[in-house]
Amino acid sequence: MSEDTAAAVAKEKAPAVKESGLSALLGSAAGRNTGLVVALVLLCLGGVVTAGDRFADVDNLLTILRLAAVIGVVSVGMTFVITGGGIDLSVGAIVALSSVWATTLATQGLANDIHWIVIVLTALLVGGACGLVNGVLIAYGKVVAFIATLASLAAARGLAEIISNRKTQIVNVPGFTAFFDASVLGVPVLVVIFAVVAAGGWVLLNRTTFGRRTFAVGGNPEAARLAGIDVRRHTVMLYSLLGLCCGLAAVMLIARTTTGSATHGGLYELDAIAAVVIGGTLLTGGRGTIAGTVFGVLIFTTLSNVFTLNNLSISAQAVAKGAIIVVAVLLQQRLARRSGA
Amino acid sequence: MSEDTAAAVAKEKAPAVKESGLSALLGSAAGRNTGLVVALVLLCLGGVVTAGDRFADVDNLLTILRLAAVIGVVSVGMTFVITGGGIDLSVGAIVALSSVWATTLATQGLANDIHWIVIVLTALLVGGACGLVNGVLIAYGKVVAFIATLASLAAARGLAEIISNRKTQIVNVPGFTAFFDASVLGVPVLVVIFAVVAAGGWVLLNRTTFGRRTFAVGGNPEAARLAGIDVRRHTVMLYSLLGLCCGLAAVMLIARTTTGSATHGGLYELDAIAAVVIGGTLLTGGRGTIAGTVFGVLIFTTLSNVFTLNNLSISAQAVAKGAIIVVAVLLQQRLARRSGA
Amino acid sequence: TGNTPQDTGGGNQGGGVRVANDEPGEKVVIGFSAPAADHGWMAAITNAAKAEAGKYSDVELRVVEGTNDVNLQISQVETFINDKVDAIVLLPFDGAALTPVALKAMKAGITVINVDREFDSPFAARSTVLGDNYGMGVSAGTYVCEKLNGKSDAVVAEIAGIDSLPLTQDRSKGFADALSGCGLKVSNRVAAEFTVESGERAAANLLQAAPKIDAIWNHDDDQGVGVAAAVKNSGRGEFFMVGGAGSANVMREIQADNGPHKATVIYPSTQGADGIRLARLAVQNKSLGDLVEVEVPRQVQLYAPVVTKDNVDRYLPTAFES
Amino acid sequence: MTAPALLSVRGVVKRFPGVTALGGVDFDVRAGEVHCLLGQNGAGKSTLIKVLSGAHRPDEGEIRWRGEVVSFSGPTAAMRSGVAAIYQELDLVAGLSVADNVFLGHELSTAGFTHRSEARRRTRALLDRLGHPDISPDRDVGRLSVAHQQIVSMARALSLDGQLLIMDEPSAVLDPDEVRVLFGIIRELTAQGVAVVYISHRLAEIREIGDRVTVLKDGRTVATGLDAREVRTPELIGMMTGRVLENVFPQRKPVDPAAPEVLCVRGLTDGDRFAEVDLTVHAGEVVGLAGLVGSGRSEILETIYGARKSAGGTVEVDGRRLRRGSVGAAVRAGMGLCPEERKSQGLLLDQAVYRNITVSSLSAFASFGFLDDRAERDRARGLTEALDVRPAGVERVVRGLSGGNQQKVVLARWLLRECRVLLLDEPTRGVDVGARSEIYELVRELADSGVAVVIVSSEVEEVLGLADRVLVVREGRVVHEGPADEIDESRVLDLVMEGHAA
Ligand SMILES: Nc1ncnc2c1ncn2[C@@H]1O[C@H](COP(=O)(O)OP(=O)(O)OP(=O)(O)O)[C@@H](O)[C@H]1O
Ligand SMILES: Nc1ncnc2c1ncn2[C@@H]1O[C@H](COP(=O)(O)OP(=O)(O)OP(=O)(O)O)[C@@H](O)[C@H]1O
Ligand SMILES: [Mg+2]
Ligand SMILES: [Mg+2]
Numbered sequence A, B: 001m002s003e004d005t006a007a008a009v010a011k012e013k014a015p016a017v018k019e020s021g022l023s024a025l026l027g028s029a030a031g032r033n034t035g036l037v038v039a040l041v042l043l044c045l046g047g048v049v050t051a052g053d054r055f056a057d058v059d060n061l062l063t064i065l066r067l068a069a070v071i072g073v074v075s076v077g078m079t080f081v082i083t084g085g086g087i088d089l090s091v092g093a094i095v096a097l098s099s100v101w102a103t104t105l106a107t108q109g110l111a112n113d114i115h116w117i118v119i120v121l122t123a124l125l126v127g128g129a130c131g132l133v134n135g136v137l138i139a140y141g142k143v144v145a146f147i148a149t150l151a152s153l154a155a156a157r158g159l160a161e162i163i164s165n166r167k168t169q170i171v172n173v174p175g176f177t178a179f180f181d182a183s184v185l186g187v188p189v190l191v192v193i194f195a196v197v198a199a200g201g202w203v204l205l206n207r208t209t210f211g212r213r214t215f216a217v218g219g220n221p222e223a224a225r226l227a228g229i230d231v232r233r234h235t236v237m238l239y240s241l242l243g244l245c246c247g248l249a250a251v252m253l254i255a256r257t258t259t260g261s262a263t264h265g266g267l268y269e270l271d272a273i274a275a276v277v278i279g280g281t282l283l284t285g286g287r288g289t290i291a292g293t294v295f296g297v298l299i300f301t302t303l304s305n306v307f308t309l310n311n312l313s314i315s316a317q318a319v320a321k322g323a324i325i326v327v328a329v330l331l332q333q334r335l336a337r338r339s340g341a
Numbered sequence C: 001t002g003n004t005p006q007d008t009g010g011g012n013q014g015g016g017v018r019v020a021n022d023e024p025g026e027k028v029v030i031g032f033s034a035p036a037a038d039h040g041w042m043a044a045i046t047n048a049a050k051a052e053a054g055k056y057s058d059v060e061l062r063v064v065e066g067t068n069d070v071n072l073q074i075s076q077v078e079t080f081i082n083d084k085v086d087a088i089v090l091l092p093f094d095g096a097a098l099t100p101v102a103l104k105a106m107k108a109g110i111t112v113i114n115v116d117r118e119f120d121s122p123f124a125a126r127s128t129v130l131g132d133n134y135g136m137g138v139s140a141g142t143y144v145c146e147k148l149n150g151k152s153d154a155v156v157a158e159i160a161g162i163d164s165l166p167l168t169q170d171r172s173k174g175f176a177d178a179l180s181g182c183g184l185k186v187s188n189r190v191a192a193e194f195t196v197e198s199g200e201r202a203a204a205n206l207l208q209a210a211p212k213i214d215a216i217w218n219h220d221d222d223q224g225v226g227v228a229a230a231v232k233n234s235g236r237g238e239f240f241m242v243g244g245a246g247s248a249n250v251m252r253e254i255q256a257d258n259g260p261h262k263a264t265v266i267y268p269s270t271q272g273a274d275g276i277r278l279a280r281l282a283v284q285n286k287s288l289g290d291l292v293e294v295e296v297p298r299q300v301q302l303y304a305p306v307v308t309k310d311n312v313d314r315y316l317p318t319a320f321e322s
Numbered sequence D: 001m002t003a004p005a006l007l008s009v010r011g012v013v014k015r016f017p018g019v020t021a022l023g024g025v026d027f028d029v030r031a032g033e034v035h036c037l038l039g040q041n042g043a044g045k046s047t048l049i050k051v052l053s054g055a056h057r058p059d060e061g062e063i064r065w066r067g068e069v070v071s072f073s074g075p076t077a078a079m080r081s082g083v084a085a086i087y088q089e090l091d092l093v094a095g096l097s098v099a100d101n102v103f104l105g106h107e108l109s110t111a112g113f114t115h116r117s118e119a120r121r122r123t124r125a126l127l128d129r130l131g132h133p134d135i136s137p138d139r140d141v142g143r144l145s146v147a148h149q150q151i152v153s154m155a156r157a158l159s160l161d162g163q164l165l166i167m168d169e170p171s172a173v174l175d176p177d178e179v180r181v182l183f184g185i186i187r188e189l190t191a192q193g194v195a196v197v198y199i200s201h202r203l204a205e206i207r208e209i210g211d212r213v214t215v216l217k218d219g220r221t222v223a224t225g226l227d228a229r230e231v232r233t234p235e236l237i238g239m240m241t242g243r244v245l246e247n248v249f250p251q252r253k254p255v256d257p258a259a260p261e262v263l264c265v266r267g268l269t270d271g272d273r274f275a276e277v278d279l280t281v282h283a284g285e286v287v288g289l290a291g292l293v294g295s296g297r298s299e300i301l302e303t304i305y306g307a308r309k310s311a312g313g314t315v316e317v318d319g320r321r322l323r324r325g326s327v328g329a330a331v332r333a334g335m336g337l338c339p340e341e342r343k344s345q346g347l348l349l350d351q352a353v354y355r356n357i358t359v360s361s362l363s364a365f366a367s368f369g370f371l372d373d374r375a376e377r378d379r380a381r382g383l384t385e386a387l388d389v390r391p392a393g394v395e396r397v398v399r400g401l402s403g404g405n406q407q408k409v410v411l412a413r414w415l416l417r418e419c420r421v422l423l424l425d426e427p428t429r430g431v432d433v434g435a436r437s438e439i440y441e442l443v444r445e446l447a448d449s450g451v452a453v454v455i456v457s458s459e460v461e462e463v464l465g466l467a468d469r470v471l472v473v474r475e476g477r478v479v480h481e482g483p484a485d486e487i488d489e490s491r492v493l494d495l496v497m498e499g500h501a502a
Helices: A002-013 A020-034 A032-052 A058-083 A091-107 A116-139 A145-164 A174-181 A190-206 A209-219 A223-224 A231-257 A268-278 A290-309 A314-338 B002-012 B022-032 B034-054 B058-083 B091-107 B116-139 B145-164 B175-183 B189-207 B210-219 B221-226 B233-255 B269-276 B291-310 B314-338 C040-054 C070-084 C093-106 C133-146 C164-180 C198-209 C221-236 C248-256 C271-283 C312-318 D047-050 D075-081 D098-102 D116-129 D144-159 D177-191 D203-209 D233-241 D299-303 D329-332 D340-344 D353-358 D373-387 D402-418 D433-448 D459-464 D490-496
Strands: C028-033 C059-064 C087-090 C111-115 C127-130 C157-162 C186-191 C215-218 C240-245 C261-268 C297-301 C307-308 D003-016 D019-030 D036-040 D060-065 D069-070 D085-086 D164-168 D197-198 D212-217 D220-227 D261-269 D279-283 D286-291 D313-318 D335-338 D423-426 D452-456 D469-474 D477-483
Touching: A002 A209, A002 D116, A032 A290, A032 C198, A058 A091, A058 A190, A058 A209, A058 A231, A058 A268, A058 A290, A058 C198, A091 A116, A091 A145, A091 C093, A091 D340, A116 A231, A145 B269, A145 B314, A145 D329, A174 A190, A174 A231, A190 A209, A190 A290, A190 D233, A209 A231, A223 A231, A231 C198, A231 C221, A268 A314, A268 B145, A290 A314, A290 B291, A290 C198, A290 D477, A314 B145, A314 D335, B002 D220, B022 D019, B034 B291, B034 B314, B034 D335, B058 B189, B058 B210, B058 B233, B058 B269, B091 B116, B091 B145, B091 B269, B091 C198, B091 D019, B116 B175, B116 B233, B145 C087, B175 B189, B175 B233, B189 B233, B189 B291, B189 D069, B210 B221, B210 B233, B210 D353, B221 D340, B233 C070, B233 C093, B233 C312, B269 B291, B269 B314, B291 B314, B291 C070, B314 D490, C028 C070, C040 C059, C040 C221, C040 C271, C059 C271, C070 C093, C087 C093, C087 C271, C093 C111, C127 C271, C133 C215, C133 C261, C133 C307, C157 C164, C157 C198, C157 C240, C157 D212, C164 C186, C186 C198, C186 D098, C198 C215, C198 C221, C215 C221, C215 D329, C221 C240, C221 C248, C221 C261, C240 D402, C248 C307, C248 C312, C248 D286, C307 C312, C312 D313, D003 D047, D019 D036, D019 D047, D019 D197, D036 D203, D047 D085, D047 D164, D047 D197, D075 D085, D075 D212, D085 D144, D085 D286, D098 D144, D116 D144, D144 D177, D177 D197, D177 D203, D212 D233, D220 D233, D233 D433, D279 D299, D279 D452, D279 D477, D286 D299, D286 D423, D286 D433, D286 D459, D286 D490, D299 D335, D299 D423, D335 D402, D335 D459, D340 D402, D353 D373, D353 D402, D373 D402, D373 D433, D402 D433, D402 D459, D423 D433, D433 D452, D433 D459, D452 D459, D459 D490, D469 D490
Parallel strands: C028 C059, C028 C087, C087 C111, C111 C127, C127 C297, C157 C186, C157 C215, C215 C240, C240 C261, D019 D220, D036 D197, D036 D212, D085 D164, D164 D197, D286 D452, D286 D469, D335 D423, D423 D452
Antiparallel strands: C261 C307, D003 D019, D003 D060, D060 D069, D212 D220, D261 D279, D261 D313, D469 D477
């Protein structure tokens, strides 16, 4: 009786029920990230206006994507950790350590005998193990994530320097380079990997129990615990997942530069966190979006591409970058608010 | 009737009421930071054992304190911002910009005419203004603090480079150097400044309405707003305060190096946040301790000093640093828990 | 200097011929401080210094954490002063910023040897070992001019190192000055961060920015490895590259003549090692061999030669492995 | 009486640092019964629930489940055995949808992939069963009102299909209609043999739905197995509080008709939830707002207070018009708001009790910005003693207090400030009978001293008993205004439901 009116009122206010399916997915991703999309489009327009064909060239776009790929993979992993209420400052150092470890294996004498897949597996293993250590320190050792991963940052870089003796390790394993330098239907393998990781990350975050629990652990750990989720184990898994992503990023970086080095991954922590946060993931946890992160990564890489095409001085770039970041965030806020999200 | 018993039971268990007064202050600061104190003492023991008199020498201790002074001032300011629920990544860049701006004034032709106090005021003004911009962006523009200050970081460094034309500015104002190189009762002026800032910070955070509001704003901004606190204005004040601290740190750095440079203050953001967090201030806001921050700064600087005295391999130092940080945090947790805090 | 091919073996770091001066003398404690080894050349500097010190039984070397924080570096020097070391070999992150504390050390009677980035005051160091950043740019520019041989519309690109460092500006200035000598100019300039990864990133963007290039000068061979990888990825090959600093990697590429690198300009990574030697001699009151002077000279400026396929064999043995 | 005990608890003890929350609890629950737990705020009810549902480990004592001694290693183990709980502090995750929350921890999935449409369908069915077809399973839980969040919590508990369902004050945020639906469901469940443990401070509810009652006091069982319908109210209150309550509501004094208008609201509109609200409160008057949950009363209070921007209308205090949307202006004019959701809107959970109390009155304790800490504590101690906050101790962290005691702390904040206008939104939610009457007493005293009070409550009885004048709000509009003694409970219920009738 009286409930019907109430229901009608409530329904009026409720957001439209979401449809599943790809079109809905794209629509909703674009919808929720209107501001970011607009910022990216404006940036591209800026690129076209100032650099014309040099910007709007397939090769150039592929260059942007290739550049985005490595940090993109790390950022997808970072999205999980931040959504789960954590933070990881050691990602760059883990990339460095993984790259050095894997390439030392490849360069030290064994070079001719090992299959390139061993390099890949080593990097993944090292990355995953570092993530595991972070996770255990944080979840079971109860060390604040910021400090634990800051410590890992120092330790992993130091270890990478010791292992590599501070030398750049050059990889000459033929199969490795051949595989990663290839293209699939004109799209470089690195970009394909990034796309697969992003898509996989989206599915994992939005369509699996793991993803649901990640939101819960980040949004309200006490409620998650009461719901029977093993918050600590889940936290360990989140950091391990990010570690794996770092290992993969290390492989991609080895492929791109043909080297492993203790200097790889410098300041990735800031870049990745910035991409994640600008994408709309809350630093306090509980809310995260892979699509936003991908847009965030693309905005940053496109930005430096446009700057370079325009031969801008580094200092001017820095000032402009600051301004553009603020504008992008303000745009995203205003537009997201308008679309009612 | 039975209420009396309940009250008695409750009173028995209630923590002892704190006394005011200096002894209580020192006692409680040490008590709440037992783990940090123990970590620092262990570190000093390590220094004495490995370097003997070279460590436990008044000159050496003053060297540690002088080193701690600059980053210490920034960290005290950072304690306020983090306690108030924020974060500031732009501190290093603000230090750089302030140092450059102030020294450009001193070096460009006017050198002989200006009084050194003008340098000091300029640095403070520039620092405070940068903080103000950060605060307004965050409080009124509603840009996430991480992103807003990341943008400021880029912009301020770029601006510093442009102003200084990427050259190190050398200061030759006699009064300036004379003042800051002096000692008060054997204690260098820089150390005195740090002590004054730390003491002032402690009073401000723990004994004033401003401090109390800072805890409220960081602990639950919505509740603070409904309790009648102007959360946005307060946030602006917090960032401005930190900006002022950065300006002061810039003055101290100019005094120490006789230069202003766009490269000053590199990675101060990480150092300051690390000191604050290891000291026990919560990154999520609402809990903060100046004493902890001071201990955090001292732990990091003492660590550097002990390493310097010991001629350890640099990479091994990094690994050891990571391990020591984790141990310090674990110690602090275990001991703080035991003492019931 | 460190660029002379050595015949004594014992690794390719820090050359130097053994001379009478090498006979053990009174014990010398040397403190060594340098910026963070966040790239290969800087790591090589420290490694070479350590290796050099290891050769002398009368030298005790104290190496401290590399840092880009001038405040920390100042406190390291202060610690050395407290420690009463005999000499300090200092590669400052910022020469001007470290000047006051170097003066303090000199006043305390410690022999300060300034390496690579020059102090602001002549009294702050007993002796200065300088690379020649401006000269490096000039060498590279001159080589590019020769190689392009009057092609007046040539597109020359430059990949600089960390742009906020004065040394980068010196190099760029030398390069630009030399190019203008043959009527050329830099049409595209990007900056990297002295690391492989940043080199790759900067070069990938640069190659998009300039569809056709004739010559590239890259300031640093560490980032050069990345630059070469980016060139390979892009499949471009219409230009030649000149490196900087002179790493073994790049020299091998020049030797094999199968990559974009046709030359590199040496910026000796043995400056630290030279600093150690000078410090020891100065403390022990010995003179510099092969010089008539009785005292160690005030300043030694190292030469920035161009290494090409023709002379690479001479330089490769002392090149640093980055 | 012959049914075997499904759950039996013996000598359970649970200690927290500085507090013994449970000091020896015994009771049995039989299949198919509704077992009520009664006790003052801080008696240990919620703690007991958490021990039973595996969220806390008991320090001592024995729990038998179907006759066997069990020790739940965590909430999952308890859920597997068939124990489902609705916690007092809502255990939902803002940012996740309703359906996600309902199935959190026991997701419907194959190989880790969630079945979203199935989860939505089942959630829909559960919500319908709870009488709320208006809650969409896709809605973000954080955007629901507390009442709706409570419904979601119940849906979640039902989705577990437990043998024992524990409900910690489920009715505190519900309106009478919703409570009726809830009771229907409880009866359905017990008929199927499910046992229910039910906690409430409303004795009338216990009479209506309960079979047996266990009374806790200071963490111990003082009586167990009482017949819920037979036991006399004064006896129950005596067991809980150790004293006898004469009269719950204090005596009203007639309002002086010449008293000045302190709060004057004209045509207040927010363009969304309510419109054209006129409200005048004289000095010494208590005005009650009655209405259904969701009728917009909270929004009216928050807008008057400046915490929300109004779209039109004016608010005046003592004849001076307040700036729109400025809490600061309202507070300076002498207004205070005791918000509806104490945890998210009211409290600094990790700070000491006294700091929570003094936060709105800091300048009263400060000279040149420097605080007199001792004076703060003394004033706070006086207030907590007057309100009987337990455990005593103004240095305690608020998070460790029981729900009802937390509410008292929020109330103390505005008592301290000596407001001209006090806006109270559900001030007695979760507060026990004894403390309730103390709060009523205080409100009355305040009014008598000249304060203008506006009170919102979902308990019509409370509004009628406490207020001098009553406004009935329906869907954002005032539909009735008049003296409290000229209207009765059923008339108010008719008014709030009007138009709802099919
Ligand atoms: N996490 C905790 N830490 C410390 N003390 C706690 C904690 N949880 C509960 N307590 C204490 O245990 C006692 C019992 O609290 P509990 O929440 O069980 O009371 P309750 O009977 O549910 O009261 P209410 O009716 O107010 O909800 C209280 O004294 C409370 O302060
Ligand atoms: N932020 C919001 N966004 C959208 N809808 C909201 C929001 N907050 C509350 N609502 C809706 O408003 C209704 C509840 O409003 P509110 O709690 O203000 O009512 P009330 O009359 O104050 O009831 P109560 O007795 O709970 O205080 C619910 O239907 C809820 O869905
Ligand atoms: Mg309770
Ligand atoms: Mg409400």
